[in-house]
Amino acid sequence: MSTKAERDRIELLQGTLDLLILRTLRLGRTHGHAIAKAIERGSDDVLQVEQGSLYPALHRLMKRGWIAFDDGTSDNNRRAKFYYLTSKGRKQLAIETSRWDKLAGAIARILRPAAQE
Amino acid sequence: MMTRDKRALDGVDEDIKDYIERQTQDNIDAGMAPEEARRQAMLKLGNVALVKEDTRAIWVSRRLDETRQDVRYALRAMRRTRGATIVGILIMALGIGANTAVFSVVHAVLLNPLPYPDPDRIVTLTYLSTGGNASGERSRQVSVPDFLDWQTQSASFDSMAYYTSGRTSVMAGSVAEYAVLTTVTEEFFRVFAGQPSVGRSFSREEAREGGAGAAMISDRYARQQFGEPARGLGRTLRLGNRSVRIVGVMPPAFDFPVATDVWFTAVGSRAQLHRRGNNFRAIARLKAGVSVEQAHTEMTGISERLGEQYPDTNKNVRVIVTPLQREMVGDVESMLYLLLGAVALVLLIACATMATLLLAKATARISEMSVRAALGASRSRIVKQMLVEASVQAVAAGTIGVLIAIWGTRTLVAFSPPDVPRLDEVAVNGSVLLFTLALCALVSFLFGLPPALQAARADVNEPLRLSTGRISGGGRSRTREGLVVAEIALAVVLVATSALLVRSLVALQQVPLGFQPANVLLMQATARPNGSDWSVSRAFFEGVLGDISQLPGVVAAGAMMGPPGNVESDSGYWVDRLPKESALSAARPAAMNVIAPGTFAALGIPIRQGRDFHDGDRGGRPQVVIINEALARAAFRERDPIGRVIIAGFDSMDPMTIVGVVGDVRQYGPAREPQPEIYMPYQQHFYNGATLFVVVRTATDPTALGPSIQRKARDRSPEVSVRLTTLDALLAEHVATPKFRAWLLSLFGAVALCLAMAGVYGVMSFVAGQRSKEIAVRMALGAGAGSVLWLVLNRGLKITAIGLTAGVLGALASTRLVSGMLFQVQPHDVVTYAGVVGALGLFSLLATYLPARRATRIDPLLALRQE
Numbered sequence: 016m017s018t019k020a021e022r023d024r025i026e027l028l029q030g031t032l033d034l035l036i037l038r039t040l041r042l043g044r045t046h047g048h049a050i051a052k053a054i055e056r057g058s059d060d061v062l063q064v065e066q067g068s069l070y071p072a073l074h075r076l077m078k079r080g081w082i083a084f085d086d087g088t089s090d091n092n093r094r095a096k097f098y099y100l101t102s103k104g105r106k107q108l109a110i111e112t113s114r115w116d117k118l119a120g121a122i123a124r125i126l127r128p129a130a131q132e
Numbered sequence: 133m134m135t136r137d138k139r140a141l142d143g144v145d146e147d148i149k150d151y152i153e154r155q156t157q158d159n160i161d162a163g164m165a166p167e168e169a170r171r172q173a174m175l176k177l178g179n180v181a182l183v184k185e186d187t188r189a190i191w192v193s194r195r196l197d198e199t200r201q202d203v204r205y206a207l208r209a210m211r212r213t214r215g216a217t218i219v220g221i222l223i224m225a226l227g228i229g230a231n232t233a234v235f236s237v238v239h240a241v242l243l244n245p246l247p248y249p250d251p252d253r254i255v256t257l258t259y260l261s262t263g264g265n266a267s268g269e270r271s272r273q274v275s276v277p278d279f280l281d282w283q284t285q286s287a288s289f290d291s292m293a294y295y296t297s298g299r300t301s302v303m304a305g306s307v308a309e310y311a312v313l314t315t316v317t318e319e320f321f322r323v324f325a326g327q328p329s330v331g332r333s334f335s336r337e338e339a340r341e342g343g344a345g346a347a348m349i350s351d352r353y354a355r356q357q358f359g360e361p362a363r364g365l366g367r368t369l370r371l372g373n374r375s376v377r378i379v380g381v382m383p384p385a386f387d388f389p390v391a392t393d394v395w396f397t398a399v400g401s402r403a404q405l406h407r408r409g410n411n412f413r414a415i416a417r418l419k420a421g422v423s424v425e426q427a428h429t430e431m432t433g434i435s436e437r438l439g440e441q442y443p444d445t446n447k448n449v450r451v452i453v454t455p456l457q458r459e460m461v462g463d464v465e466s467m468l469y470l471l472l473g474a475v476a477l478v479l480l481i482a483c484a485t486m487a488t489l490l491l492a493k494a495t496a497r498i499s500e501m502s503v504r505a506a507l508g509a510s511r512s513r514i515v516k517q518m519l520v521e522a523s524v525q526a527v528a529a530g531t532i533g534v535l536i537a538i539w540g541t542r543t544l545v546a547f548s549p550p551d552v553p554r555l556d557e558v559a560v561n562g563s564v565l566l567f568t569l570a571l572c573a574l575v576s577f578l579f580g581l582p583p584a585l586q587a588a589r590a591d592v593n594e595p596l597r598l599s600t601g602r603i604s605g606g607g608r609s610r611t612r613e614g615l616v617v618a619e620i621a622l623a624v625v626l627v628a629t630s631a632l633l634v635r636s637l638v639a640l641q642q643v644p645l646g647f648q649p650a651n652v653l654l655m656q657a658t659a660r661p662n663g664s665d666w667s668v669s670r671a672f673f674e675g676v677l678g679d680i681s682q683l684p685g686v687v688a689a690g691a692m693m694g695p696p697g698n699v700e701s702d703s704g705y706w707v708d709r710l711p712k713e714s715a716l717s718a719a720r721p722a723a724m725n726v727i728a729p730g731t732f733a734a735l736g737i738p739i740r741q742g743r744d745f746h747d748g749d750r751g752g753r754p755q756v757v758i759i760n761e762a763l764a765r766a767a768f769r770e771r772d773p774i775g776r777v778i779i780a781g782f783d784s785m786d787p788m789t790i791v792g793v794v795g796d797v798r799q800y801g802p803a804r805e806p807q808p809e810i811y812m813p814y815q816q817h818f819y820n821g822a823t824l825f826v827v828v829r830t831a832t833d834p835t836a837l838g839p840s841i842q843r844k845a846r847d848r849s850p851e852v853s854v855r856l857t858t859l860d861a862l863l864a865e866h867v868a869t870p871k872f873r874a875w876l877l878s879l880f881g882a883v884a885l886c887l888a889m890a891g892v893y894g895v896m897s898f899v900a901g902q903r904s905k906e907i908a909v910r911m912a913l914g915a916g917a918g919s920v921l922w923l924v925l926n927r928g929l930k931i932t933a934i935g936l937t938a939g940v941l942g943a944l945a946s947t948r949l950v951s952g953m954l955f956q957v958q959p960h961d962v963v964t965y966a967g968v969v970g971a972l973g974l975f976s977l978l979a980t981y982l983p984a985r986r987a988t989r990i991d992p993l994l995a996l997r998q999e
Contacts, residue, residue, distance in 0.1 A: 047147055048154035067178025067186065070148060074190040077140050086143060095150040096143055 224529030227482030229536020263448030331380030345398030624939025646797035648736035666818035690731025742792030763808030928980030
């Protein structure tokens, strides 16, 4: 189904899928499949949206009010939901991004202490 | 929230479908065959059902979701067994509603503290006879000299007061009207720590012996007479010859003694009051920290000392200290506890019936539960489902129960006899409602659950295999039958008790009263003398009696002090001459009445000997008297009383000559035998002739003549207060309490009977149903309808017989408790018991017969194939 070899794929860390969905939707409103595809493409197919995790994640974000949706007709003439970032979600994205940066930096410092010197 | 999650979840299916289509297209674009492309797309998404479930779970907690499903399922199950469900819910609702209603009344009347500060410190002081023929009898009326001694010698009380209360003529405006006047001493309001809402309390100067006096009025009376409380201040009330200023208005909550309109303080001269002039009631407030027992001990000591000091009057007289609340409740207490007991029995029967029905239902559902368990439902899930079903029923029953409780409470208040105090404080009691509701829910859970649990625990295959062929037996059916036995037994107790009360009521209503009460109008009238000129009163009654007898529709008219059934005065009497001083207190008592000529005829009281009074029997003429047969028997035996002399310590010690003997009437109501009675002409006894009941026998409905009779009185004098009633209404008060409890108990008995029969019917139907296969086999092998009928009947009759026996034993033990409420019926009356047992047996037979007959109509082939 995708071009990368199985061994190169990394399952997403708990909670990072939410962050990536928010980041993806910053580019504009789109439907569920496109979101998953964008994440995979954007990571050169390294990151995989785990089976069955996309829709619960979307609804979790909706429940928190960070994203919303419009009912729309997609290009292939099917009814689908078009998700978009709310202003609350935009703020949350900024918070989550800086939190991720801190986390990634901290982990990097531990894993590669020499690089810091 | 609800709409947002609905909207979000609405399109999930299509959204997911869209995803799969797109992924399929991507895969095709990547070169896969269409079939494989779709398969891979589905794999990538994951298990569609699970994805949907997980997505739903974001919005709705799973537990809530399951509960919703359980509720839906429960509702469906209830619809399927509509009849049984409705019966179950109604039984529960009835139990909840009836109990809440009765307990709400009991709570407000018996248990709720009185609405005064520190109400448990308010006590009454009453006499208790400890010797002589009245030994053990309590008397609430006390004398002023005793009270004053208690006051000076005791240390237990903060404040003490005495009072007397009664309906009397009061003029607030230009017309005299009856009002309830309570004459009190200065500390009366301090006993209650009661403050007026407007104005002030009595001053010491107003309340002192021989002082000017003052009045306080109730909120209700103030609004009635003056529009609003504040406008009553400073107004003057005329009480007889006295004019008294209103100085304060009490708040609406202050209502003691019950229904008082005016509190009046003016202590007359205390000097010549007699130590046995027991005309007042005494109340007091205990000092903080002093218990009722301590006060009681102190008062016992004081009354013993008074007994030594005044042996003529106070020997064998003790004082009892009673909390006011107990005293107010008085005789009502036993009636209310009877109702509470009865309604608790109804609740027990309701629970038992509910339990039998539930057990039957749950057992019938064992196979269903097994199927659910086999399909993977966990035990906790099955238990939860039963819980939800029980709760759904409880909620439905609770809702109806609340309505029954509200309606029932109102009905109880509306129909309760006049001597029940504090009815205006009655409101549906929330905590009792919750308690009964919880109890019913618990019962339905307790009896619904074990079969379900068993189903879930057991080998899932076994019940499935046995299913309909299973012959009921073992522990559960014993429980069920035990419950039905209990239901029948409890029903017997209730029905027997109510039957005894009903028989007492009937007996009470059939007692010959000695007069004709129908079509008699009564008009109480108080014609106060003008100063010491008592002729005013006499002239009024003479005139008005003449006027009234002229009215069309009036058959006869008279007047008397105490109408039969409501005689209040009694006094000692002596025949021929007064005995020596020391033997005065040994007088035999007789009822005392003052009467106008023609009254005996108007009431239908026969004159046995001699003559009636006539207008010639007036002041200045020889004093005459008429006695009743009971007195003639008691005082004269076989000798002729006419012409003999009698002396009564009523208003004078003048000797009076007996001129006639009349038939006996039950002066104190139907429950008491006729007592000796002395009738005196009102024209010779001015003082007690100022307030009389005018007695008017009418040709038709007496109330129709009321207005014109009242007008005749008003025309004569606006200063005479009048009040209309009928003799029937007055007598009805005597049977109000027996009637109330007989009716309520009958109602409860009927409900208990229905519930017990529902239980019998339910269980027998169930047994017949369970044994249908066995019966089919028997019939297929040639058993006749009769033997099949007997098979089922036999079981039912055994249960009934045990239940009836247990019930009769229970009833014999418990009807003893109501023996004080019975009239001319023994608590172990054989006829009553036979009737009750017969009736219940018959109903039970019917409830058994119907399912048994149905069992004989089984088509053996159908029943055997049912598997």
